[in-house]
Amino acid sequence: MIIIALLLILVASFLGILFLKVRYKGILTVLAVFMTASISGLYAIKVLLGGNIEFILSGTYVTGEIPLRIDALSAWFILLINFTILTGALYGLQYMKSYRKQAINISLHCLAFLGIQTSLTAICIVQNAIVFLFLWEIMALSSFILIIFEHYRQEVIKAGINYLIQAHIAIVFLYIGFIWVGVRMHSYDFKAITEFSATFPQLTSLALFLCFFIAFAIKAGFVPFHTWLPYAHPASPAHISGVMSGVIIKIGIYGILRLILLIHTDFVVLGVILLIISAITGIYGVMLAIIQHNLKKLLAYHSIENIGIIGIGIGLGSIGLGTNNYLLTTLGFAGSLLHVLNHSLFKSVLFFAAGNVYQSVHTLNIEHLGGLVKRMPHTSVLFLISALAICGLPPFNGFVSEFIIYTGLYKGMLGENMFPAFVMLSSILGMVLIGGLALLCFTKAFGVVFLGKSRHNSHNIPVEAGAGKLIPMYMTTVLILAIGLFPGFFIQLLSEPLKLFTAKLSSPANTAAFALNISETIKYIGWSSIGFMALSGIIFFLRKKITNLHPERLEPTWGCGYTGETEKMQYTANSFVRSYRKLAKPLLSMHKKELIFDTTFPGKSTYETAPNDKIEEVFIDIPLKNLKFFFGKFSFLQNGKPQFYILYGFVFIALVLAIPYLYDVIKSFIAFLNQL
Amino acid sequence: MISFVVIILASLFFSGIIVRTKSIASGRKGPGIFQPMKDIFRLLKKGSVYSETSSFVFQIAPSIYFASVLMAIMVIPFGKSEGIISFDGDFIFFAYILALGKFFSIISAMDTGSSFEGMGASREALYSLLVEPAFFILMGSFALFTGHTSFHDIFISLHFGSYVAYALGCLATFVLIMIAMIENSRMPIDDPKTHLELTMIHEVMILDNSGFDLGLILHASNLKFAMYGALIANFFIDTLPFYLTIPIFFAVQLIFAVAVGVFESFSARFRMNHNAQFIFALTSIALLIFFGVLMVIGKFI
Structure with missing residues (x-):
């Protein structure tokens, strides 16, 4: 019944979008998104509070039976996917207003948006390999269409095709994995994977896992499979970047988690592999984020960083599974699941804020921006809050999930022998570096884009975005604060998904005490955060009271005696990260172009830096060049x-x-x- | 609770003792011990001048910075008694809340649109990023050593047994002192008495702050010193009764302050581009402690 209702909504809105006037296409899309989201959301909430839903569709001769299973893991992902898609749709409704002339293009965009929502939700539910692949393909194609909205710009179509190719490489690996299982087990139900790993030795299962992992890692953006991501995000419209970074890449994480639930293998080895890849992903992502000049590209690299943090959580949880340690399993998976939600929230706000900036200043080059805080106060406050959250600073949500992962890593270090202690310590080191680098990156981004004075003389004065754009951002920010201040509630919500993972442990010892201990600690964090906000408020209030008694003056900024101040004297983004860039030089690939005058009288001098991705150069550009050379011979x-x-x-x-x-x-x- | 009170008390004298030590070391008569506090009180009562470029960030940042330091102090225990806030993994909260304060002080420097302040902000961000790993590894080592993951539990179960353990304690004290010096932008990294904007780090970030805000920022620096002093003191006070621990605490703070004064009198600041290496060297010392701990508890093969 429900499925038929959902299909009816979809078909009706598809037809509606095609035949309605441009103005109503968007509204219809939002309505359809809202309806499907609320239907699937209701079911998901029901499941998240306990209980599973399972239908078996009879299917066709080709596919065999199609099992639809909503368990707590699917439910968690369905909820967070639908929330971000909904805010994205609301934001997009306003964002796309300036493209109203392209009616056909907009219809296609709306259709693809519905397609992405449906396919993402369905991927979380369907547990039949063939239908799964079919849905995965729909998702890949619709996100391709969403990315290339501005297809008349060359870099956009290039980024889109780059994405399309890499998405299909991922699909090839998925095919290999499913066919492998299908041939051996004669079944396309996901349960066949469990049977497969039960009948074959652990090493074979590990190989199967790695095969799937590559596919999901391309989607999620693990290094070195991340190269499509920094191109696709800046190319697409702001709401699509937000949705893509928030949820589309998370479907890769869903795949990895689902696979961990299904497979039986040596989880310690798997966990260590994941930890190493994730730590590298996290550090590399943020290292490149710092040197970016394009605001959206910077945010795209931060997605890679956050995928790394999520991966560290998953790796920790897997080691917990492997060593039969209840505490590590819970902390690792709880941290990563919560961080999936958290990242989808703050990253979508950040991308929406970047969209506001773009539509009001018409550039995303950080070096040309500045001083927006006075023109766009709402956008800057929202950006600031999300920036603090993404750096993992209290009292916001990022801190909660990072804290859980940190605790897990420290607890894991207290284990029996030296090897885990060392791996855990390296991961802690990775997490700390990620945190510190993120701080450097976002003080740069916020400081240069929003503070100081405008660095570029543009003709139009930037204006604040309308309420239509700000409301979805505020909606998300409320959730960011809520998770930061009342984390206990959200940890409680996670208890059902976590049970799926802990059910894999053979004999969990005194679980209740552990669980209680953790939720107590998390509640303590919430109270400390509230206390901190109150303390800051009190100090600020006192300051206000006292300073009001005394005179205040406005003067130009201290210029060391120099009075001809100009906005060109401000520190730029490039100079802000210069000492970092010099330190990290061996790991980065910077292309510098400088023209410095050396005559008596100063002439015109220029200095240009273009950050490149070293891993992309090594893994993609150089092999491609060699291939081209080889085939060029023919x-x-x-x-x-x-x-x-x-x-x-x-x-x-x-x-x-x-x-x-x-x-x-x-x-x-x-x-x-x-x-x- | 008691830790909060004694740290606040210690912070009132701390910079006075440093200044006094430096004046004695250089043969000057120098100001009294209370002079820095008098200066801060004078600042708190003064009016302010704000930059035309600055925005609301510049207004709220000093308060948040000060609040973050106070919050961090609340986490620190005192011998047997816990801090006001104490839970599993509280030292992570400690480090992150300090980072929050730093975030605000950096963006408030960027808010003035000054080239000097941006320079200071850039350095502060880089150095704080480099110093964090040392702290986390240090705490990790002690977590491994004692089997606990909160300040209070670590400190009450920290009993040095062997010579190696004492060596580790000394190394840890050294690392903590160095972290305190870097976090407060003191001597080997930054010279608070320098007069050239180009060579400053912390001082240059607060060039445009005045009045109440400047007072808050200056006192936050005193508080930070006393806070790290308290961490160091916790290594030594064990679980003794209060009539012993409180004198030991103040003695440690006094020694720490005098040591800072002496050190600053007889050494010069590093070149700016050598700072990064120096700070990262602390991380390797912390790693050394970690391996030492592995050795002591017998996990190292």
Whole structure:
């Protein structure tokens, strides 16, 4: 019934979007998104509070039975996907107003938006490999269409095609994985994966896991599979970047978590592999984020960083599974699941804020921005809150999830032997570096974009975004604060998804005491955060009271005696990170172009830096160049004359026919040699 | 609760003792011990001058910075008695709340749109990023050593047994002192008495602060010193009764302050580009402590 209702809504809105006037297309999309979100959300909440839902659709001859299962893990993801998609749709409704002339383009965009929502939700539910792949493909294609909205710009279409290719490489790995299981177990139900890992040795299961992991890692943006991400985010419209970073890449995390639930293997090895990859991902992501000049690209690299943090949580949880340690399992998976939610919240606000900036100043180059705090106060406050949250600072939500992961890492260090202690310590080191670098990055981003004075003389004065854009941002920010101040409630919500993971442990010892201890600690954090806010408020209030008694003056900024102040004297983003860049030089790839005057009288001088991705250069650009060089040798074949092409076809057919004959000849020749 | 009170008390004298030590070391008559506090009280009563470029961030940042330091102090225990806030993993909260204060002090420096203050902000952000790992590894080592993960539990179960353990205690004290010096932008990293904006770190960030805000920022620095002093003192006071621990606490603070004064009198600031290496070297010392702990508890093969 419900499925039919959902399908009806979808079909109706599809038709509606096609035939309605431009103005109503967006509204209809938002309505459809809201309706489907509330239906699936209701079911998800029901499941999250306890109980599972399972339907079996009869399916077709090709697919076999299609099991639809909503367990607590799916429910958690469905809820957070639908929340971000809904705020994204609301924000997009206003954001797309300036593109109203492109009616056809907008219809396609709306359709793809509905497609992404439906496919993401369905991916969380469907547990049949063939249908899963089908849905995965719909998701990949609709996000491609969403990315290339401004397809008339060259860099956009380039980024889109880059994404499309990499998404399909991911699909190839998914195919391999599912076919492997399908051939061995003669079933496309996900349960076959469990049976597979039960019948084959642990090493084979680990290989299967890695095969799936590559596919999901490309989607989620683990280093070195992240290269599509920094192109796709700046290319797409702001609400799509928000949704993509918030939830589309998280579907990769969902895949990894689902697989961990299904598979039985050596979880310690798996956890260590995940920890190492994730720590590298996190550090590398933020290291590159710092040197970016494009605000959206900077945020895109931060998505990679946060995927790293989530991955550290998952790795920790897996080690917990492997060592049969209830505490580590809970802390690791709780931290990563909560961070998935947290990241989807603050990152979407950050991208929406970047969208506000773009639509009001028409540039995203950090070096040209500045002083927006006076023109766009709401956007700056929202950006500031999310920036604090993404740095993992209390009293916001990022701190809660990072704290849980930290606690897990410290607890894991107290284990029996040295090896885990060392791995945990390295991960702690990674987390600390990520935190510190994120702080450097966001003080730069916020300080340069919003504070000081404008660094660029633009013709139009920036104006604050309308209420339509700010309301979805405020909605999300309320949730950011709520998680930061009342984390106990959200940890409680996580108890059902966590039970799925802890059910894999053989004999969990005194679980209740541990669980109580953790939730007590988390509540304590909430109270401390509230206390901190109250303390700051009191101090600020006292300050206000006292300073009001005394005169205040406004003067120009202290310029060391220099009075001809100009906005060009401000510190720029590039100079802000200069000492960092010099330190990290061996790991980065910066392309510098400088023209410095050396004559007596100063002429015009320029200085330009372009940050590049070193891993992309090594893994993609250089192999591509070599491949091009190799195949370039055969370019004489492609001479543009039809006669030759017909000849090639003939040669090909002749070869195909000749191969069995040649094979026979060789075989008889060998037989002849043997007789000698 | 008691830790909060004694740290606040110690913070009132701390910079006075440093200044006094420095004046004695350089053969000057120098100001009295209470002079720095008198200066701060005078500032609190004065009116302010704000930069035309600055926004609301500049107004709220000093209060939040001060609140973050107070909050961090509340986490610190005192011998047997817990801090006002104490839970599993509270030292993570301690480090992150301090980082929050730092975030605000950095963006408030960026808010003035000054080239000097941006420079200071950039350095502060970089150095604080480099010093964090040392603290986390240090705490990790002691968590491993004692099997607990909160300040209070770590300090009450910290009993040095062997010579190696004493060596580790000394190393840890050194690392903590160095962290305190860096966090407060003192001598080997930054010279608070320098007169050139280009060579400052912390001082240059607060060039545009005045009146009440400047008072808050200056006292926050005293509080931070006393806070790290209290952490160091906690290594030594064990679980003795209060009539012994409180004198020991103040003695440690006194020694710490005098040591800072002597050190600052007889050493010069590093070159700016050598600072990063120096700070990161602390992390390697912390790693050394970690391996030492592994050795002491017998996990190291």
